[in-house]
Amino acid sequence: MKYVDEFRSHDLAQKLSKDIRREANPDRHYNLMEFCGGHTHAIFRYGVQNLMPPNVRFVHGPGCPVCVLPIGRIDNAIELAQKHDVILCSYGDLLRVPASGRKSLLKVSAEGADVRMVYSTQDVLKIARENPDREVVFFAIGFETTTPPSAVAIKQAEAEGLKNFSVFCNHVLTPAAIQNILESPEVREIGSVLIDGFFGPSHVSSIIGSQPYEFFAEEYQRPVVIAGFEPLDVMQSTLMLIRQLNQGRHEVENEYTRVVSREGNRKAQSLVAEVLELRRSFEWRGLGLVPYSALQIKKTFAEFDAEKRFDIPESRVFDVKGCECPRILRGVKRPTDCKLFGTVCTPENPMGSCMVSSEGACAAYWSYGRFSQPKSQPKTEQEPVV
Amino acid sequence: MSADMKRFPVGLNISDGVVDMSHGSGGRAMAQLIDEIFVRQFDNDLLRQANDQAAFDVPPGRMVMSTDGHVISPLFFPGGDIGSLAVHGTVNDVAMSGAIPLYLSAGFILEEGFPLADLERIVISMGQAAVAAGVPVVTGDTKVVERGKGDGVFITTTGVGVVPEGINISGDLARPGDAILVNGTMGDHGVAIMSSRENLEFETSIESDSAALHTLIADMVSVAPEIHCLRDPTRGGLATTLNELAQQSSVGMKLMESAIPVRPAVRAACELLGLDPLYVANEGKLICICPQQDAQRILEVMQAHPLGEEAAIIGEVTEDQHGFVQMETSFGGSRVVDWLVGEQLPRIC
DSSP: OTTTGGGGOHHHHHHHHHHHHHHSOTTSOEEEEEEEHHHHHHHHHTTGGGGSOTTEEEEEEEEOHHHHSOHHHHHHHHHHHHTSOOEEEEOGGGGGOOOGGGOOHHHHHHTTOOEEEOSSHHHHHHHHHHOTTSOEEEEEEESTTTHHHHHHHHHHHHHHTOTTEEEEEEEBOHHHHHHHHHHSHHHHTSOOSOOOEEEEOSHHHHHHOSGGGHHHHHHTTOOEEEOOSSHHHHHHHHHHHHHHHHTTOOOEEESOTTTOOSSOOHHHHHHHHHHEEEOSEEEETTTEEEETOBEEEOGGGGGGBHHHHTTOOOOOOOOOTTOOHHHHHTTSSOGGGOTTBTTTBBTTBOSSGGGTSTTSHHHHIIIIITTTSOOOOOTTSSSOOO | OOGGGOSOSSOOOTTTOBOOGGGGSSSHHHHHHIIIIIIHHHOOHHHHTOOSSOOOOOOSSEEEEEEEEEOOSSSEETTEEHHHHHHHHHHHHHHTTTOEEEEEEEEEEEETTOBHHHHHHHHHHHHHHHHHHTOOEEEEEEEEEOTTSSOSEEEEEEEEEEEOTTOOOOTTOOOTTOEEEESSOSSHHHHHHHHTSTTTOOOOOOOOOOOOOHHHHHHHHHHOTTOOEEEOOOTTHHHHHHHHHHHHHTOEEEEEGGGSOOOHHHHHHHHHHTOOGGGSOOSSOOEEEEOHHHHHHHHHHHHHSTTOTTOEEEEEEEOOTTOOEEEEOTTSOEEEOOOOOSOSSSOOO
């Protein structure tokens, strides 16, 4: 397949694997956090970890949009579908995420709520047009990549005078989350999480550009390489991170030049800025309340804001007891460290969000790597737990 | 039926008519529907006897019986329809035991308001598939449910067949060292269905691979009666079916991704939709697990058959108490190939 096979070449992978083994200094460790679930998925699906020397390890970050959505927000969506009797439209992965009381959108749909899986915001507008006597709410989630389509849909609805359409906005921002991880006590003070460098998001960066990462590369002295989602992208970026670390550099480099520029997609940025604005703070699963880490709909478009239209209460709900999703999302623990992993929590019956999406670290471990992945090293060993 | 014996002076209005509740009532309307659509298209001696059952002699050997309900949406798709699928699916289930399929039964659940023209089109296709396979529909049943209680038409087919002496094929017989073969490209059926779904609407030249595989199996069994397992990788695709076999036989499997045939168009569609072709359904494919020394001979026979031209050896059975299916990726890494989780796509067969 053209434009895909080139990035999955067996021979190039072997060559890169050799280069990485040659250049990685055996006297140190390289703990590299891939922020995005897309990278996590590629690493597992193609078996990239097997091509690395033992001292190069991938730490899985919180960049799975389904995984970081707090339970309270899913409870809100369920309430919209059940009590307010709206047509609730959502991307597929979200339907299976467990909410309070062992509910999920899929389960309430089976009980009669009108929950519909969509592939794009255009599908939602179509549903709204076809059902003028029903309220249609789009359960909008995701990082900067999925934000512009939500903004477009709101503008389109305004232009068309589509009164029965609104958006339950849960869009979150990548740089704020990365900064939060770097400022967390586990990284800064306790040193229990070693993160030597970052793979920067690929699709997100196509919108925001590489420039937003420059601040924390400098401030926290960690190299960032913007990496594409193909397995060769991940390997090439690994080599670039290793070189920066070997040379004591901490810069933002761009491996994904075929898509990402320093400025990003200006048109998309201005569109988002026109419709959405920063929230003072937003709860992330695993990270807690993170200041200025999410977007809300601007007052000028308030009529399309489901939170205003339906008076959605703010609810904070605690995770299932024993579920290590919060720590896994921060890179403190590995999926195999969780007592629930593979016992009561499996992709068929997920207890935590990381087991739901194929981009979630637990689901990726379970589907592609269980039994081949080690648990975290015991703390008594010299190497810190990653 | 000759003209002087004509029971229904006014024929069914097939071009504009629809199924109504009387077509399931047991009265004359139902008799007419059966006569003018089902018997006409499935025509064979046993069916013409018009009994509530079909009585037939069977050759010696172990009898095999299998049943399959078909609820596919849409009813018509590139490369087939629910009618041909209902024949192929059950013929294949019977044949995967090494049996020669003999007869089929068909149960129809029709929704009030379903166009008779569509029903006839489905039944014609079903009749043609049965004739082509040489496995007649010898008995059947029709029910009608109120509008909104069905989705046009559901078809359940049951098949019987006989396994010749000396053949013993079963999902629990895979042994470490055995070779794993498939008869062609993976994922064609699922992608063909997806491309015709209303909310997806992408264009592709891919057609469903829906086909009856019993003649291919007969050829394979004739050169290698020692085949251990045969199974058709339908829902859940190759990955899930191999996991079933691994669990049943308490063995592991090792696949070579680069050896698994997948059409470029199917790969592209899966890439676009975020699916893995190994989990996408097939309706004209089989997995064969056989002793290593028979593999080449079976492969040659498969490749000589029109339904096995792209057959390939894709891996081997290993010793593994966990029953894991592992795969060496084309990229050079390795990973576990797990059961399908949840539902990739509902109502595909």
